[in-house]
Amino acid sequence: MRVALFATCLVDGLFPDVGRATVRLLRRLGHEVSFPDQQSCCGQMHLNTGYPAQALPLIRRHTRVFRGYDAIVAPSGSCTGAIRHQHADTARRFGDDKLAEAAEAIATRTYELSEFLVDATGVTDVGAYFPHRVTYHPTCHSLRLLRVGAKPLTLLRAVEGIELAELPAAESCCGFGGTFALKNSAVSQAMLADKVAAVVATGAAVCSAGDSSCLMHIGGGLSRLRVGARTLHLAQILASTRSEPALV
Missing domain, CATH: 3.40.50 (Rossmann fold)
Incomplete structure (x- = not known):
């Protein structure tokens, strides 16, 4: 499966080892994983603090950068939630139906990591070892x-x-x-x-x-x-x- 990693701002800026671990895990399971380097913030922070207009360009960028992948995986429930439940609604709020349709298409292929493993690929044992x-x-x-x-x-x-x-x-x-x-x-x-x-x-x-x-x-x-x-x-x-x- 052709998978894109959406790293999220926090992982990219402060916890890059989480992004690396996600890529290592997915590749070990046989997926072709890419990191689109034009990705940026999903706009969740702007949406949740009352700045939807400022989030709109970020939503446009996100839908453009991540189109064409079989799945988009994020090591974050909150950012995945924003993409799935806020992007299309925000686009429609500003009268951009074309963007809303594109955001909905991206949302259907966007998964939090555990969702992707269990629901999208049917894997529950990833072959990990952690004696703690x-x-x-x-x-x-x-x-x-x-x-x-x-x-x-x-x-x-x-x-x-x-x-x-x-x-x-x-x-x-x-x-x-x-x-x-x-x-x-x-x-x-x-x-x-x-x-x-x-x-x-x-x-x-x-x-x-x-x-x-x-x-x-x-x-x-x-x-x-x-x-x-x-x-x-x-x-x-x-x-x-x-x-x-x-x-x-």
Whole structure:
């Protein structure tokens, strides 16, 4: 399958290892993976903070850059959610039906990583090896907007050597929420404290999730406590093998 990686701003700018792991994993599974170098922000930040007009050029660029691929895979539930649920509606809001149709076509071929593996290709065991205790945080957009359900956990349970620990109050938000963490910092920090306490209670060495944004937030909380636990994206665990282990 001819697959394009949509890396997302955060992965491209701050967590490139997540993008590399996604490519390594998909290629190991036999896919032809490309990274269109003209990609940019999907516009989610603009849309969620009340600037839809500023998002429109980004939507146009996104539909142009990613046309022609069998599938577009993103290591992010939130950006996938924006592409699938906001792009076409925003185009129609500004009277651009042609763009809306193009955005809808892209949306039907856009997947969050666990969706692509389980739903689009029918793979639940990717041949990963990760001999560590791990807990998993289901991010809000992947859980509530994309409804990926147990797909990430299904993939993790098949990883050789892993010890998977259930996260207490797993479905509670970590408190990041993009600009929410800036505009409502006190509430965000209180929510983060609860999430970090839940992670620590599992005794896990690693907290994983499908969004680097939430992992950045949780990872900051864990590092300040100095409890020895760290965060790692789902893609990094699934890409880990005996010959190419993820660094923990």
